[in-house]
Structure formats: structure tokens, C-alpha cells
Amino acid sequence: MSDGQRADARRNYRRILAVAVDEVAEHGANASLEQIARVAGVGSATVRRHFPTRRALLEAVSHQRIEDLSERARALSGTGESRSALLEWLNEVVDYSATARGLAAVLVPGGVEVEPAHVNGCAATLEDAAAPLLRDAVRDGAVSPEVTLADLLALIAGIAMATEHYPDPAAQARRLFQLAFTGMGPQH
Template identity: 40%
Template sequence: MVPAGHDPRSRAGRPRRADARRNYEQLVEQARIAFAEFGVDASLDEIARRAGVASGTLYRHFPTRLDLIEAVLAEQIAELVELGRRLLTAEDEFDALSTWLRAVLGHGLTYRGLSAAVMNSALDREKGLVSRWHAEMFDAGAALLARARQSGVVVADANDADVLKMIGAVAWAAQDSPDGSAQADRLLALFMNGLLAR
């Protein structure tokens, strides 16, 4: 399946041939598996081998590692943004915020090194897909946090950017831990407790 947000067309804008489309989809699928297994620094040549194509085919579809990361993440980012929008109508504002931040944290833990790779590359792509995703994610989180602030369940000075940075920091801290998921849950619980209005 071609991820949401990615047109199954060649870089020249022409529709992809059936074999090229299959190669694209296989590369994205094998990259998703390799990134989950080894982190986003996984060998691109190994990804090409697993997809049954030459390395040159991979680089034709994805000239840079970030291009491949974008293709892998497109659908998941769209799901997180959509989850944030749905949670805006949830009855419990604090639970809605907590649910969305837990989903974002789980996403961050799936691919080791993801946060650093995206942030480092985003500096060169201010108008690119990474920037658009960052804005969409920020908007979803900011709306949930604003709703929780207005209802009085979180502290009034909770800052949108700080909250999202803290979730990134929790993912970074837990990603190499032997009990990474459990540690992330503990850190998130501590953080959410700190957000609660007393």
C-alpha cells in the first residue's frame, strides 16, 4: 500500500509503471520493518536487498534517507493527526490529552533515532513534508492542550511546544533502555502528573 500523503508517481510527475509501483511499495514495507528492527540508521543497501531490488532502484525512488523515512511515516503521522482531531470531542479533556500523547510517544519509540533524524534533516527542508507534518502534529497537540487548559484540568502555564518537546525527550530517554516501553510509561505518568492542575 502506498502511504497516505505520497503520490504513486515518479519524481518527473508521470504515473509509475506497475513494476516501479511494486518496487516502491516493497521498499517502503521493507524499510518499515528494518527501521522498527534497527532504527532509522538501518542499512539502505540491506533494505534494497530485502525488497529484492538493486540499491540503484532504491536511490531512484528515494534519493536521500529522509525521503525514505517520509514514505514510511506518512500514514502513521496522518493517523496521529486524525486521532488528535477525534479526541477533541472526548468528554474527559485530560484523558483525551493523555491518550494522544501516549500515542505520539508510542510512535516515537517504534523507530530508534527517528526524532534526531527528522529534526536534523528538517533544518534543510523548512517547506517540505517534515515541516508540514511537524505543523500538523503541533496543531493537534496544541488544540488538545488548549482544551484541557480551558477546562482547568491542566496547569494554566502549560506550553504547547514544551509539552511536545517533553514527549520527544521521554522517547529519546527510553529508546535504548532494556525496559524502554515500561520506562516510557513511568516517565509519561510522571509528566502527566506534573501537568495536572491542583
């Protein structure tokens, strides 16, 4: 294979993955591979060459989203009001968690236990990236010092699970997360 062909294959891979991230966010784990190929401007054989199974594609999508959220946390760190920066990032995690509906069921088929190392690895990646956001919010008195990122991620996971069957799970998850984050008292 020539360097030009390898570069073309890398571009196709990146384009397919970017489209797949959007399609899975919109349609869940049942996103159409044919639609992904169409939007990416490649044939379905090209999609299957890069991602031989739906599971392989969904694993890549999940990994990419975790990387994107980690990068976003790093980008928001130190940019203005600490509570707002933390809340903005957490809302993006809520959106991802709510729109990733069905991913867990496909990536971890029924009856198969989730490998703790994988779940812990994803959580650890997010926690490492977002630690400065939480540290700044605690330092500024915007968040209680007892709050951990593990607490916040567990809360988001629970909200995502509780809202997955709503007609608009992302909107409901955002509403519930805002309620949890701001409290039930009237806002002044």
C-alpha cells in the same frame, strides 16, 4: 506507462511505506530494506525504485508518522473525556518519539545543523492537529491553562532522548511521561 501500471506502482509505494513504518518502529533507523521488501511482498529493486536511498525511505516514514499522529489527534478530538483523549494522543507521540530512535541521526548527519523550518514544521503540524485536544482538556479543568503543546512536545522529545539507550526505550519513555503527566504524588 499505463494507468494499470501507475495504480500498481502507487499500491506498491503505499504498501512499502506502511511496512517501513512498522519496521522502523520496531528496529529503528537500521531496519532492513530487504526485510521491508519481503514483508511488503515486493523485490528489493522495487523498494529502491520508490526510495533510492535509506534516507529517502526514512524521510517518508517520518513524514507518514507525523501525518498519522495528526490524523489521530483529529480523530480523538471531541470523543469523550478530554484528559483521557489528550493523554492517549500524547502517549502515541511518546511511543513514536521513543521508537523513532536513530532517525534524527540518519536524517541529520553529525555536524549538520537541523533546519529550524523542518523541525518547526513538524511541531507546527502536530500542534495544529492537537490544539482542540488541549483546548478541551484546559476547558474541562484537566490541564493547567499555562500548558502549551510546545511544552508537551519538548517534554516528550527530552524523554525520548533520555531513554534512547535503554533496552526498551518505549516502555521507559512511557513510564517517565506518565510520571511527568500525573505528578509524583500518590494517586487516589
